[in-house]
Amino acid sequence: MRALSTAVAWGMAAASYRLSENTMTPGLKDTLVTLIGGGGFVGRYVAQDLLKAGARVRIAQRDPRDAWFLKPLGGLGQTQFVAADMTRPETVARAITGSDAVINLVGAFSGDLQMLHVSGPAHVAAAAKAEGVKAFIHISAIGADPESPSRYGRTKGEGEVAVRAAFPDAIIVRPSTVFGREDRFVNRFAGMIATASDMPLVHLLPVLRAKAKFQPLFVGDLAAAITTALGDPTQASNTFELGGPDQITMGNLIRWIARMVEREPDIVELPDIAGEAISLFGFLPGAPITRDQWLMLQKDAVASGTLPGLKDLGVTPTPLAAVAPAWLVRFRRHGRFARAAA
DSSP: OHHHHHHHHHHHHHHTSOOOGGGGOTTOTTOEEEEETTTSHHHHHHHHHHHHTTOEEEEEESOGGGGGGGGGGSOTTTEEEEEOOTTOHHHHHHHTTTOSEEEEOOOOSSSOHIIIIIIHHHHHHHHHHHHTOSEEEEEOOTTOOTTOSSHHHHHHHHHHHHHHHHOTTOEEEEEOSEEOTTOSSHHHHHHHHHHHHTSSSOOEEEESSTTOEEOOEEHHHHHHHHHHHHTOGGGTTOEEEEOOSOOEEHHHHHHHHHHHTTOOOEEEEOOHHHHHHHHTTTTSTTOSSOHHHHHHTTSOBOOOSSSOOTGGGTOOOOOHHHHTHHHHGGGSTTGGGHHHHO
């Protein structure tokens, strides 16, 4: 029942997903592409694009049952599911056996980042090389830098180095903050705004690093870019920085979301000295921000402009305002019927 209900929900979400022309990427038909972490937020969109392109897709993750909702998206025999754990290299090697291409989608903001971002991807890349896989794509992040003060940025940077050492022709994809119906970015802020607005007496919503800039990237565009790069042998060994069409500050993003959900919290932009102090207690349960997240926010998550991006892959970026309102309505006080109830 869990798999069926999830499949139905994903099918409804997919109906609002703007498929790009890149879903018909030539050269991918009948190839076997293994997605490490393919049942996650980005993975499900990449899987959909690959299936549309005629590829066979193998979803590899710790519990394959969590990705069974992808079954209805492919034809008979087009999707495969296999258990794989980055902490156990032998399971990864088995998972990519016979693959034509491998895409590593695993990433996290907490936990054992050294394993998830560095040694794990290195194991995957080495196994892919040993298997004779033709193409390897590693999903990193804008801001990845071995010298980064944040643990996230540093391990992402070290991961790129480790992957290239094991698979020199690997394609590195550095997206900015990714948004979509199932994201934990726009939806998280919308939830915070709704909660603050419903509080009795005081509707206070403090904002940290209000001047920090983002370049929100639609998950569908990221999937299209990955699929296109995979189907073009000339892109081997390239590094891409992918950002959306708009740059927006944290403060303005919060205000925009508040307008979309028709809420009016009292937004207060805290000075950096306050944010710095709060981050020192980020290890406590329920803390609004961790120390590492604070360090990450010291650098804008925008493309540098010195590396190829969406344009070079023929993908037209989708503005946040073009798609997000369709799912943000659930955060209105009366949901989709907010205007009628007013």
